[in-house]
Amino acid sequence: MTNEIQSIFNRIAPVYDQLNDWLSLGQHRIWKEMAVKWSAAKSGDTALDLCCGSGDLALRLARRTGATGKVYGVDFSPNLLEKAKERSHWQYPQPAIAWVEADVLNLPFEDNQFDAATMGYGLRNVKDISRSLQELYRVLKPGAKAAILDFHRPSNPQLRALQQLYLDSFVVPVASYLGLKEEYAYISPSLDRFPIGREQIELARQVGFAVATHYPIVNGMMGVLVLSKLGVIS
Numbered sequence: 001m002t003n004e005i006q007s008i009f010n011r012i013a014p015v016y017d018q019l020n021d022w023l024s025l026g027q028h029r030i031w032k033e034m035a036v037k038w039s040a041a042k043s044g045d046t047a048l049d050l051c052c053g054s055g056d057l058a059l060r061l062a063r064r065t066g067a068t069g070k071v072y073g074v075d076f077s078p079n080l081l082e083k084a085k086e087r088s089h090w091q092y093p094q095p096a097i098a099w100v101e102a103d104v105l106n107l108p109f110e111d112n113q114f115d116a117a118t119m120g121y122g123l124r125n126v127k128d129i130s131r132s133l134q135e136l137y138r139v140l141k142p143g144a145k146a147a148i149l150d151f152h153r154p155s156n157p158q159l160r161a162l163q164q165l166y167l168d169s170f171v172v173p174v175a176s177y178l179g180l181k182e183e184y185a186y187i188s189p190s191l192d193r194f195p196i197g198r199e200q201i202e203l204a205r206q207v208g209f210a211v212a213t214h215y216p217i218v219n220g221m222m223g224v225l226v227l228s229k230l231g232v233i234s
């Protein structure tokens, strides 16, 4: 059965990439590249991109893991996955990516499979953040790292007000013009209830991550949670 979040992302799929470029003034590419770097994915790795959407992070990961590595992109929106497949089809050389339609709260993978993982703008959207971190922990190999990029609320009240103004007075009106007002208006309340950096760290520790650090970026308007599963890398 399709849930509300799935429907939102299925509806925005046709314009998703273009709007990300316009609304972030192209900056989302830099933020995603930072997440890929912090995941420490390297050549030959088996890497995972959770909530992969149209595949931006998975394609970036695949550039790092190379021809000897493999990337798995997981998402539950068939329309965004279709976009991801289309994009990877046109790349040369063909990236080694498997696109998997699944719920990240129930990953279809064995324990201890992945050398590195990323998640971009997914954690704020899942129904159960702890469960999602637990699943991520389960499938990572001991010694592996994950980098989770998402919006963040700046602690400075002026910057928070500026972020809110940008969302209400620029992002939502632009999306409205394309008939996607409700879909983009959803970002603001989802950010209001999203745990801030130190709360994310606490949730990650509770599921077993021994090392968890949150890096605010874009003056705290975005953040990257970097997690390590302790153990020896074989």
Ligand SMILES: C/C(=C\Cc1cc(O)c2ccccc2c1O)CCC[C@H](C)CCC[C@H](C)CCCC(C)C
Pocket: 008, 012, 019, 020, 023, 024, 025, 027, 028, 121, 124, 125, 163, 166, 167, 171, 183, 184, 186, 187, 218, 221
């Ligand atoms: C790639 C980005 C967001 C992805 C994204 C996440 C969601 O949860 C959504 C939910 C519903 C609809 C769409 C999305 C969605 O696209 C980040 C960039 C896009 C943002 C809309 C831009 C927001 C900019 C910030 C407030 C900070 C502005 C800084 C400035 C541009 C330097």
Ligand SMILES: C[S@@+](CC[C@H](N)C(=O)[O-])C[C@H]1O[C@@H](n2cnc3c(N)ncnc32)[C@H](O)[C@@H]1O
Pocket: 005, 006, 009, 050, 051, 052, 053, 054, 055, 056, 057, 074, 075, 076, 077, 080, 102, 103, 104, 105, 119, 120, 121, 122, 125, 126, 127
């Ligand atoms: C804002 S998009 C991010 C897409 C991509 N990672 C990026 O950075 O552009 C959020 C994605 O999370 C996916 N998603 C949300 N909850 C999910 C879940 N429980 N299981 C799988 N995918 C989920 C949505 O379908 C959507 O593609």
